[in-house]
Amino acid sequence: MSTATPAGPATPADPDPASPPSPWTRKHLLGLEELSREEITAVLDTAESFSEVSNRSRKKVPALQGRIVFNLFFENSTRTRTSFSLAAKRLSADVQDFTASVSSISKGETFIDTARNIEAMGCDVMVVRHPTPGAPHLLSQHVQSSIINAGDGAHEHPTQGLLDLMTIRRAKGKIEGLTVALVGDIAHSRVARSNIWGLLKLGARVILCGPPTLVPRSLERLGCEVAHRLDDVLHRCDVINVLRIQFERQQRALFPSVAEYSHFYMMTQERVRKAKDDLLILAPGPINRGVELTPEVADGKHSAILDQVHNGLAVRMAVLYLLGGKAPEAE
Structure with missing residues (x-):
């Protein structure tokens, strides 16, 4: 991959005055269910520009200089929180992390009051992860800051869905017409829901x-095909997205054992050999080697797991820019 210089193609930080206006006019990013095909494509196209920034010798642009981004995480996170922090810093924003366990919430302060106090400090964008579905939507009704949903219970994880879409589009050159399988714990997965909405709107099966x-x-009412045997659908898939078993969200055992689950659903080298030659394998992480996929598959030539991490930074830069770098009309 060639390294671009600051004099290279224009990025959103160096806008081209001849470019057509963006279809993005939203104040918040709460989920992919509510976005149009054109809005999703606008985020992906903007992310492509920011992907080029990461290859420069100087990786910061002044797009959000003077803006304040707060990460409000009420659940544990490594990749998402770090990715948002780094994305905001590369856009020259001031970043502050919030940890619920050491906040006034532990003293009885409400979720909304905490957010309002943070907003009073000059916050422009709040990145919110919360175990309760709909929490970012509720917050968007009570504060003036832009809200980015970084995962709300088992509802949605829109930036993960967007980075998965970007990874597929970069690897395959398109999304429309592809067959994508989401394998694993769909019932409890916010990643699955964001992927479903994004893939269907961009024309995938x-x-x-x-x-x-x-x-x-x-x-099936969402417009998807449901299958209970991976080997029956494997040969039809262009992309397989392997989802983690959400043990922490399950109230009871939903299958006999991890060993039995792995026997029927784990991506192994044998299954890869039975699939299409250009099969693309994704996994949102954290991955459980030996449960959802073998180490050989996770690190093999079909895997795009590290590409997802790289693309996640570009997607989150794009989202922060679209929400905080301009003054879009309120929804």
């Missing part, structure tokens, strides 16, 4: 695969 207890037939 989506297969949801896993045990009946984790992939109920009722999910």
Whole structure:
């Protein structure tokens, strides 16, 4: 991959006055369900520009200089929190991390009051992860800052869905017409829901695969195919996105054992050999080697797991820029 210089192609930080206006006019990013095909494409196209910034010798641009971004995380996170922090810093924003366990919430302060106090400090964008579905939506109704949903319970994780879409588009050159299988714990996965909405709106065929207890037939109403045997659909897939078993969200055992689950659904070298030659394998992480996929597959030529991490930084730069770098009309 060639290294671009600051004199190279224009980025959103160096706008081209001849460029057509962006279809993005939203104040918040709460989920992919509410976005149009054009809005999703606008984020992906903007992310491509910011991907070039990461290859420069000087990796910072002044797009959000003077803006303040708060990371409000009420659940543990490594990749998402770090990625948002680094993305904001590369856009020259001031970044402040918030940890619920050492905040006034532990003393009885409400979620909304905490956010309002943070906003009073001059916050422009709040990146919110919360175990309760709909928490970022609620917050967007009570503060003036832009809200980015970084994962709300089992509802949605829009930036993960966007970075998965970017990874597929970069590897395959398109999304429309592809067959993408989401394999694993679909019932409890916010990543699965964001992927479903994004893939369907961009014209992909989506297969949801896993045990009946984790992939109920009722999910067909979303416009997806449901399958309970990976080997039956493997040969049709252009992309397989391997999802983690969400043990922390399950109230009871939903399959006999991890060993049995791995026997039927783990991506192994044998299954890769039975699939298309150009199969693309994704995994949002954290990955459980030996459960959802073998180490050989995770590190093999079909895997784009590290590409997802790289693209995640570009996607989050794009989202922060679109929400905080301009003054978009309120929804």
